[in-house]
Amino acid sequence: MRRFAQLFRDLDRTTRTSEKTAHLVRYFGEAAPADAAWALYLLTGRKLKRLIKTRALREWAAETAGVPLWLLERSYEAVGDLGETLAWILPPPESAVDQSLAAVIEQRIQPLAEASPAQQARIVREAWRVFGEYERLVFHKLIAGEFRVGVAQTLVVRALAEAVGVPAPTMAHRLAGDWQPTAEMYERLVAGDAAADDPARPYPFFLAYALEEPCRTLGEPHEWQAEWKWDGIRGQALRRGETTALWSRGEELVTERFPELQPVLDALPSGTVLDGEILAWRDDRPLPFAALQKRIGRKTVTPRILKEAPTAFQSYDVLEYEGIDQRERPLVERRALLEQIVAQVAQPRLRLSPIVPFGSWDELEQQYARARAEQVEGLMLKQRDAPYGVGRRRGPWWKWKAEPYSIDAVLLYAQSGHGKRAGLYTDYTFGVWDMRRLVPVAKAYSGLTDEEIREVDAFIRAHTLDKFGPVREVEPRLVFELHFEGIQVSSRHKAGIAVRFPRMHRWRRDKPPAEADSLETLVSLAGLHREQLHPRISRQAMLFDLGGDLDDGPTGTAADSLDQEAEAPRS
Amino acid sequence: MPLVETTERGLYCRAGDFYVDPWSPVDRALITHSHSDHLRWGSKRYLTAAPNVPVLRARVGPVDVEGLPYGESQTVGGVQVSFHPAGHVLGSAQVRIERGGEVCVVSGDYKTQPDPTCASFEAVRCHHFITEATFALPIYRWPRTADVMQDFDTWWQANAAEGRTSVVCAYALGKAQRVLAELAAEHGPILVHGALQRILPLYEAAGVRLPTTAHASALSVRAAGGKALVIAPPSVLGSAWLRKFGPVSTALCSGWMRVRGTRRRRGVDRGFILSDHADWPGLCESVAATGAEEVWVTHGYTEPFARYLSEERRLNAVPIETRFTGETADEAATEAEDATDVVPAEVAAGEVP
Numbered sequence: 001m002r003r004f005a006q007l008f009r010d011l012d013r014t015t016r017t018s019e020k021t022a023h024l025v026r027y028f029g030e031a032a033p034a035d036a037a038w039a040l041y042l043l044t045g046r047k048l049k050r051l052i053k054t055r056a057l058r059e060w061a062a063e064t065a066g067v068p069l070w071l072l073e074r075s076y077e078a079v080g081d082l083g084e085t086l087a088w089i090l091p092p093p094e095s096a097v098d099q100s101l102a103a104v105i106e107q108r109i110q111p112l113a114e115a116s117p118a119q120q121a122r123i124v125r126e127a128w129r130v131f132g133e134y135e136r137l138v139f140h141k142l143i144a145g146e147f148r149v150g151v152a153q154t155l156v157v158r159a160l161a162e163a164v165g166v167p168a169p170t171m172a173h174r175l176a177g178d179w180q181p182t183a184e185m186y187e188r189l190v191a192g193d194a195a196a197d198d199p200a201r202p203y204p205f206f207l208a209y210a211l212e213e214p215c216r217t218l219g220e221p222h223e224w225q226a227e228w229k230w231d232g233i234r235g236q237a238l239r240r241g242e243t244t245a246l247w248s249r250g251e252e253l254v255t256e257r258f259p260e261l262q263p264v265l266d267a268l269p270s271g272t273v274l275d276g277e278i279l280a281w282r283d284d285r286p287l288p289f290a291a292l293q294k295r296i297g298r299k300t301v302t303p304r305i306l307k308e309a310p311t312a313f314q315s316y317d318v319l320e321y322e323g324i325d326q327r328e329r330p331l332v333e334r335r336a337l338l339e340q341i342v343a344q345v346a347q348p349r350l351r352l353s354p355i356v357p358f359g360s361w362d363e364l365e366q367q368y369a370r371a372r373a374e375q376v377e378g379l380m381l382k383q384r385d386a387p388y389g390v391g392r393r394r395g396p397w398w399k400w401k402a403e404p405y406s407i408d409a410v411l412l413y414a415q416s417g418h419g420k421r422a423g424l425y426t427d428y429t430f431g432v433w434d435m436r437r438l439v440p441v442a443k444a445y446s447g448l449t450d451e452e453i454r455e456v457d458a459f460i461r462a463h464t465l466d467k468f469g470p471v472r473e474v475e476p477r478l479v480f481e482l483h484f485e486g487i488q489v490s491s492r493h494k495a496g497i498a499v500r501f502p503r504m505h506r507w508r509r510d511k512p513p514a515e516a517d518s519l520e521t522l523v524s525l526a527g528l529h530r531e532q533l534h535p536r537i538s539r540q541a542m543l544f545d546l547g548g549d550l551d552d553g554p555t556g557t558a559a560d561s562l563d564q565e566a567e568a569p570r571s
Numbered sequence: 572m573p574l575v576e577t578t579e580r581g582l583y584c585r586a587g588d589f590y591v592d593p594w595s596p597v598d599r600a601l602i603t604h605s606h607s608d609h610l611r612w613g614s615k616r617y618l619t620a621a622p623n624v625p626v627l628r629a630r631v632g633p634v635d636v637e638g639l640p641y642g643e644s645q646t647v648g649g650v651q652v653s654f655h656p657a658g659h660v661l662g663s664a665q666v667r668i669e670r671g672g673e674v675c676v677v678s679g680d681y682k683t684q685p686d687p688t689c690a691s692f693e694a695v696r697c698h699h700f701i702t703e704a705t706f707a708l709p710i711y712r713w714p715r716t717a718d719v720m721q722d723f724d725t726w727w728q729a730n731a732a733e734g735r736t737s738v739v740c741a742y743a744l745g746k747a748q749r750v751l752a753e754l755a756a757e758h759g760p761i762l763v764h765g766a767l768q769r770i771l772p773l774y775e776a777a778g779v780r781l782p783t784t785a786h787a788s789a790l791s792v793r794a795a796g797g798k799a800l801v802i803a804p805p806s807v808l809g810s811a812w813l814r815k816f817g818p819v820s821t822a823l824c825s826g827w828m829r830v831r832g833t834r835r836r837r838g839v840d841r842g843f844i845l846s847d848h849a850d851w852p853g854l855c856e857s858v859a860a861t862g863a864e865e866v867w868v869t870h871g872y873t874e875p876f877a878r879y880l881s882e883e884r885r886l887n888a889v890p891i892e893t894r895f896t897g898e899t900a901d902e903a904a905t906e907a908e909d910a911t912d913v914v915p916a917e918v919a920a921g922e923v924p
Contacts, residue, residue, distance in 0.1 A: 012831065013831075013834070013840070013841060013842075014840065015840070016840075065709060067709045067879075068879070068882065068883060070878075071708070071709060071875055071878075071879055072709070074708065074872075074875045075708045075709055075710045078708055078710070078830070078872075079710060079830050079832065080830075080832050081831070081832065084830070084831060085710055088710040088711075088712065088829060088830075089709045089710050418832075422830060422832040422833070423832075423833075424836075450836070
């Protein structure tokens with residue numbers, strides 16, 4: 001555990017990719033297989049379940065440290081990270097015990113799941129008695145199900161590949177999908193032989209960067225293929241022999257969540273893997289992402305939800321055919337093969353993502369302008385002669401996202417941030433005019449420069465009207481231009497609507513609050529009518545869950561919505 | 572009538588007719604130490620601890636200043652005053668004020684960890700203690716200096732091996748000299764920013780032993796081929812001055828580096844937890860050691876510390892206003908910016924491009 005805590009510390013305190021790689025390579029070179037397996041599991045973003053209520057953890061820590069609970073909470077506000085707050089607040093360990101990472105997880109952490117509250121308290125206190133600061137920090141994050149490190153998954157895979165001498169693409173493929181962190185698994189992983197490969201194993205997804213330059217900088221239009229960028233869940237549909245699987249981009253097996261797609265999987269010729277998008281699809285058109293959102297959280301699929309939000313697999317690539325890896329072939333060949341497979345399978349729920357035609361960049365720009373009307377997120381541009389890559393890479397694929405919606409809104413409430421932003425007021429709630437009142441419509445916390453954040457923070461401290469716990473109500477004087485991706489009717493929000501992925505585009509120092517936008521404007525942007533906002537009428541209410549976990553203290557829902565953006569299994 | 576009261580200009584002792592660390596010019600100012608949030612220019616007469624006199628002059632120029640050796644008392648107006656080591660920086664002191672057996676102590680800034688560059692903190696028994704609270708949250712518990720400096724040594728050594736200049740940012744007055752004095756080993760030349768260079772002779776004159784240093788310039792840094800340790804005030808971070816040095820690894824030495832988010836926010840490669848202030852145990856123990864029942868809390872986490880002392884230690888504790896109060900993030904910025912502010916303007920002007 002000490003070695004893993006040291007790795008965590010090393011990774012945490014450098015921003016240099018080369019240093020991070022070196023730390024990882026060294027770790028995998030030294031670690032015992034069981035530890036390396038767990039480390040890999042955690043570093044590639046797989047999480048343990050939350051095993052303990054953070055409320056209880058705070059109370060035990062306050063008691064052990066001999067400080068009142070309010071003072072621990074006050075410290076948490078300053079640190080912005082509960083696991084860290086507790087690690088620093090606890091008294092130094094009484095005696096040092098260095099147990100391996102696997103032993104800590106298997107003997108101290110996993111038993112918490114079955115333990116009574118009193119047993120849990122005993123286990124945690126015993127860990128505190130022997131763990132040093134950084135071991136505690138890692139321990140807290142693990143038992144709270146919140147372990148996260150600032151390393152890209154591809155970097156971890158590359159470092160591991162380098163440490164054990166297996167080619168990186170092979171390693172990425174072996175790590176895809178579902179696996180249990182055991183010494184045996186790790187030994188198989190680093191072995192030369194791939195015979196034991198799991199038949200349900202997916203391929204690593206190829207991901208695109210956002211296009212920031214004009215499309216014409218990409219060269220000749222005929223070298224590129226354009227498709228709509230679908231607003232669904234990126235997925236892989238797979239059949240090998242009797243094995244069928246539907247994988248989401250988070251490399252989660254979602255086959256059972258979409259029973260209506262099982263016939264599609266069954267109809268695939270054996271040895272086929274398709275890449276595409278799971279979309280809520282009805283009456284020959286995509287439904288908004290919110291409809292699909294309802295399907296994500298549920299394990300059981302009711303007939304009603306199947307009727308309301310049925311799905312289809314919108315395929316756009318073929319990765320394996322007749323049991324042979326197709327990824328090295330150019331897109332133009334894979335596309336031809338895909339069209340042939342889709343025609344042959346002939347299932348209504350297996351669709352082919354159409355190619356968006358264009359002869360010149362001007363024509364493509366006209367297509368792009370239609371994106372919102374087509375209910376898609378924008379365009380995907382793929383180089384016709386490029387192979388299918390691994391992970392996110394610049395060059396062969398680009399996503400060209402549709403212009404965001406934009407409104408001017410007034411800062412109403414503020415809450416202090418987390419992590420890097422601890423102690424600064426960085427999480428804001430914004431309102432727009434409704435009659436003569438300002439109603440809150442969005443929470444946002446990204447988009448300002450550090451300097452602007454400091455300035456807004458100073459304004460908030462000097463113009464606080466009221467305090468509610470960690471939240472400050474401020475004089476409604478600052479106006480910001482907000483960007484967001486969608487608007488949905490919501491019975492859970494005061495204004496009757498919820499916006500998706502809101503962020504601050506710029507500070508409108510030139511605008512007085514009176515000139516901020518109105519709810520009416522927002523409603524018309526969404527193509528809705530005022531009456532639709534009444535919660536009772538909105539049976540169709542498409543909620544985008546902005547709600548955070550209250551147990552997590554002064555998190556602010558904005559932070560959670562960012563996490564959703566970062567981690568939701570979407571393309 | 573209490574011995575001291577809070578006024579528009581800061582803490583005032585009516586019976587002695589003087590201010591302690593006033594915020595604006597007054598007739599008679601008693602000064603705890605020479606950081607810019609305690610020492611302001613323009614008062615008619617200054618009284619301070621003897622070791623602080625040269626430092627004070629370097630800061631505000633040729634003023635009327637009298638120095639009193641630590642522990643010696645003098646009558647000022649109707650009260651007895653004396654200065655006692657605060658362990659904060661060279662010359663720093665707590666001010667003890669006595670009238671007819673009633674004792675009030677103004678701590679100024681203080682730390683309880685040992686520091687080879689200044690006299691160690693001494694708890695002074697009193698009835699009324701005015702304490703700072705910069706790091707008055709229980710998360711602030713300083714690691715052993717030797718461990719921090721070991722970590723520092725590893726960092727410098729690794730940088731030197733890779734030909735990357737180590738740039739450490741620290742307060743020009745106090746912290747920088749402490750880093751120098753505590754270095755475990757040397758892995759190349761030690762080069763200092765001009766703002767610090769002007770302060771080093773004050774330490775030499777006070778008999779503090781420090782390693783040999785030279786002026787940091789593009790030429791001297793590059794000549795060291797990435798092996799140099801450069802010490803500079805935090806204001807150089809992101810400046811053109813730093814960009815002339817080629818590849819660097821940057822570090823900050825500060826108590827604020829305890830919190831990982833603060834280090835990330837400052838955008839430095841390393842944060843070393845090294846503070847001029849008392850940590851939570853240091854503050855709690857010091858307050859207890861004074862035996863004071865009346866405690867005023869100033870600078871930093873005043874409100875939680877006063878509440879803790881009232882509710883948990885059953886003391887009569889209240890937060891008091893200072894012009895320089897702020898919460899963590901602001902304070903972190905202040906600590907950084909302060910470093911250049913401490914130095915006479917003409918010195919800084921000549922050095923920072």
